[in-house]
Amino acid sequence: DQQVKQNSPSLSVQEGRISILNCDYTNSMFDYFLWYKKYPAEGPTFLISISSIKDKNEDGRFTVFLNKSAKHLSLHIVPSQPGDSAVYFCAASGGGSNYKLTFGKGTLLTVNP
Amino acid sequence: DVKVTQSSRYLVKRTGEKVFLECVQDMDHENMFWYRQDPGLGLRLIYFSYDVKMKEKGDIPEGYSVSREKKERFSLILESASTNQTSMYLCASRVGGTGQIQPQHFGDGTRLSIL
Numbered sequence: 001d002q003q004v005k006q007n008s009p010s011l012s013v014q015e016g017r018i019s020i021l022n023c024d025y026t027n028s029m030f031d032y033f034l035w036y037k038k039y040p041a042e043g044p045t046f047l048i049s050i051s052s053i054k055d056k057n058e059d060g061r062f063t064v065f066l067n068k069s070a071k072h073l074s075l076h077i078v079p080s081q082p083g084d085s086a087v088y089f090c091a092a093s094g095g096g097s098n099y100k101l102t103f104g105k106g107t108l109l110t111v112n113p
Numbered sequence: 114d115v116k117v118t119q120s121s122r123y124l125v126k127r128t129g130e131k132v133f134l135e136c137v138q139d140m141d142h143e144n145m146f147w148y149r150q151d152p153g154l155g156l157r158l159i160y161f162s163y164d165v166k167m168k169e170k171g172d173i174p175e176g177y178s179v180s181r182e183k184k185e186r187f188s189l190i191l192e193s194a195s196t197n198q199t200s201m202y203l204c205a206s207r208v209g210g211t212g213q214i215q216p217q218h219f220g221d222g223t224r225l226s227i228l
Contacts, residue, residue, distance in 0.1 A: 009153075034216055043117070043203055043219030044156070089155065099144055099163055100171070101217060105155035 003027045004092050006104035014112055019077040021107050023090030026071065031094035034101065035064060035075050038087045047088075048075070080111045116140070117220035119204050125226045132191040134223050136204030143209030145187035146217060147171075147179065149200040156203065162187055163209060194227045201225075 005024045013019045023033075031052040036044035050057040050064045050073070057064050063076045077084055090104040120135035138145065146161040148171075158171030162181040176198060180188040187206075191198055201224050205217040 036219075041122075041221070043205075043221045046216035046218065049216060099161055099169070100158060101146075103156040105153060 002105075003030075004090055004102050004104040006088075006090055006107050008107050009105070010108040010110070012110045012112060013080050015082055016079045019075075019080045019084065019109055019111065021075040021077075021088050021090075021109065023073045023075075023104055024071055025073075025092050027092070027094075027102075028071070029094055030092040030102075032092065033064070033066060033073050034091045034093070035062075036089045036091060036103075037084075038089065038106070044089060052094075077109075080109075082111050082113050085109055085111045117204055117206055117218055119202075119220040119223050121223050122221065123224050123226075125228060126191075126194050127228055128194060128196060130191075130194045132194050132225070132227075134189040134191075134202055134204075134225070136187045136189070136206075136220060137185050138187075138206040138218070139185065140206065140208075140218075141184065142206035142218075143184070144207045144217075145181065146205040146207075147177075147187065147189045148203045148205065149173070150203055150222070151200050159189065196227050199225060199227045 034049040035047040037047050038044040048059050048062045066073045087106045089106045091101040116139045118137045126132050147159045148156045160179040162168045178190045201222050203222045204220045207215045207217045
């Protein structure tokens with residue numbers, strides 16, 4: 001039972017345009033959501049997070065939007081840069097455990113110059 | 114900056130061997146985690162430890178055990194390695210406690226091949 005879903009395995013955008021990565025979840029007990037970025041041969045690095053009491057969090061070029069009624073969150077990257085090319089993982093915590101993160105399968109973002 | 118160090122980047126072992134993967138963090142974090150990453154499956158939690166000598170099973174603990182004798186070190190043990198344990202293994206740590214988002218910080222991973 002996949003509780004965090006990233007339905008797009010890959011996404012390709014042009015440099016300077018907006019990248020939108022999507023994530024859906026099924027467990028209504030999740031109360032924190034995080035995005036991680038992963039380059040090949042490196043570990044995931046934390047990017048941005050959002051609590052379920054908010055619907056938007058912004059950090060520079062990165063904005064995460066949360067729609068609790070739809071159980072959907074998205075990561076917007078504006079403007080996209082070639083160095084943003086990586087795998088992006090959506091993760092959720094809560095749902096009965098204060099320790100665990102449940103990850104999606106990831107979306108490979110390619111930003112073309 | 115948080116530093117999570119995994120002892121090996123690449124490791125090749127034989128079926129049936131006992132394999133130890135080591136992870137050390139330098140930020141006095143209470144919580145530590147072991148994941149494996151496989152193509153198309155994302156990150157799956159094997160075991161985690163919320164404090165010294167404390168451990169809990171994650172989603173896929175079968176065939177693995179862990180040890181946490183010191184706060185900074187968390188070891189993953191493959192009791193009898195099998196080919197289906199060939200994978201990328203990732204260690205992570207985070208500050209303990211709840212009430213706010215505490216991101217996990219990851220090491221660079223160990224790519225383990227079981228022949």
